[in-house]
Amino acid sequence: MRTELVSEPGDPGRPNEDFASVGLPASGQGGSLVLLDGVTPPPGDVGCLHSVAWFSARLGGSLTELSVTRRDLPLAEILSVAIRRTAEVHAASCDLSHPRTPQATVVVARWSAELVEYLVLSDSALLVESPTGEVTPVLDNRLDLVPRAWLATDAIADATVRNKEGGFFTAAADPSVAARAVTGVLPRAEVRALAALTDGATRWVEKFEEGGWGDLFTLVRKEGAQALVDRVRTLERDDAESRVRLRRSKTHDDATVVFVEY
Template sequence: MRTELVSEPGDPARPNEDFAGVGLPASGQGGALVVLDGVTPPRGETGCLHSVHWFTARLGGALTELTVSLPDVPLSEALARAISRTADAHRETCDLSHPRTPQATVVLARWSARSVEYLILSDSTLLAESPDGTVTPYLDDRLSRLPRASLATDAVIDAHVRNKEGGFFTAAADPSVAARAVTGVLPRAEVRTLTALTDGATRWVEKFREGDWADCFTFVRKEGARALVDRVRELELADARERTYLRRGKTHDDATVVHVEL
């Protein structure tokens, strides 16, 4: 097995709110990857004393442990347990019911000799390559399918679509959200390589239209994860003035790529 991991903050002066990890059990059989993208809140109250990167570090650490140490527990249950553990770490000091309590998108994958399990919550992405070279994207596209009007302001998002039925879901303080994730199990023989990306890296496909998901996977395999992030940064800088592609989005976002050849 070969792994490559790159995670870079959008602004070097600010902490990276992404988390990435690969866990390998002591037996040497199987493994798991964890990728989180912390949700940067707008200015104002969040009800929490802690930062987003504190939250993603806690949640990511718990997920890395649980996905490896409890191989028979489904990924959705591992996520629910990790959310509960993280919530317990600041329940006494923070208002975890606040809609802007620290939260994150999630990609999990776990492989054994028999199967590859996956879980996606919100707008990060998992790509799986089969032995014949076919690349399949696994996505939670609920956020992208929402009408623009429902995302008009932060207040509208908080009141009507964030972690609401008919909206989109992120990992925050409610463990029941784990049941809302996109999940599945693939035969191990049908998966040769996995690539997980936060939306700062998927800008290559989704904002700048450099290629489709198969092209993105091929770029990472041939040029490397670092090269993909570097190319995204070049595209961001080139569009910073005209904002043809970036529009009202932030110029740079935290970007993470984890590439695993099983």
């Protein structure tokens, strides 16, 4: 098995708000990957004493543990338990009802000798490659349906669509959001490799349109995850003046890639 993990902050002067891990049971049978993209809040009060990076690390660590040790639980239930655990740690000190309380997008995949399970919540991506080389993206596209102008400039409008019916959902403090995730199960024989990516890495496809999902997967397999991040950084630097046209709220973003090949 080949595994590869690269995570690079968008700004070296700020903490990386992404989280990624690959978990392997002591038995050596199967494994899991976890990827989170912490949501950077706008300036101002968010009702919490803790940073987004702290939240991502807490939630990601719990997801990693549970995905390995509680193989009897489906991934949506594991996400629910992990969110509840994380909320309990800071419920006494923070306002977890605030719409900008620390939160993150989530990708979890877990495999055994027979099955591959997956879960995607919000705009991080999971790519699944078949034995014949066909690449299928697993995406939660609800955020794409929300006008970007609302999210960028209007905190009131943002509060009406964030973790609300008719809007989009992220992992924050409400365990019930796990039921909103995109989930599924595939026969292990139909999966040759997986790639999980935060939107700082998917920019190569979704913003810069350098190729499709299959092209991105081929790049990661042949040249490595770091090569993808390096190419994204080059494109960002070359296009720094046009980031508004490309719908990028910031020139660089935290970029994380996890690649697993069986």
